Amino acid sequence: MGSFAVGETPQKVEPLPVPDATAATQAEMKPYAEKIEHTDLTIEMVPIPGGEFMMGSPDTEADRSDDEGPQRSVKVAPFWMGKFEVT
Numbered sequence: 001m002g003s004f005a006v007g008e009t010p011q012k013v014e015p016l017p018v019p020d021a022t023a024a025t026q027a028e029m030k031p032y033a034e035k036i037e038h039t040d041l042t043i044e045m046v047p048i049p050g051g052e053f054m055m056g057s058p059d060t061e062a063d064r065s066d067d068e069g070p071q072r073s074v075k076v077a078p079f080w081m082g083k084f085e086v087t
Helices: none
Strands: 032-035 042-048 051-055 072-076 079-082
Touching: none
Parallel strands: none
Antiparallel strands: 032 042, 042 079, 051 072
8 A cells, every 4th residue: 555645646556457356157256365465475265145135224123223224125246255354
């Protein structure tokens, strides 16, 4: 990561190409190891399937807070996540 002064616009950074991370369909998504550039480290990546879920609490839920609604349907595309936490 670079640095920039307050009021300056940071430079756009192009994403690194990750050939193993491309898949035409969710079914083609397979775990892979991501090599961290300029290090001896790799991160094990696992596919997380996409899906749809209801976000928020229904109006009828007991002890529901005002900031828990309105309830709505959310669709998430499939993505990869590191198998282990990184600190």
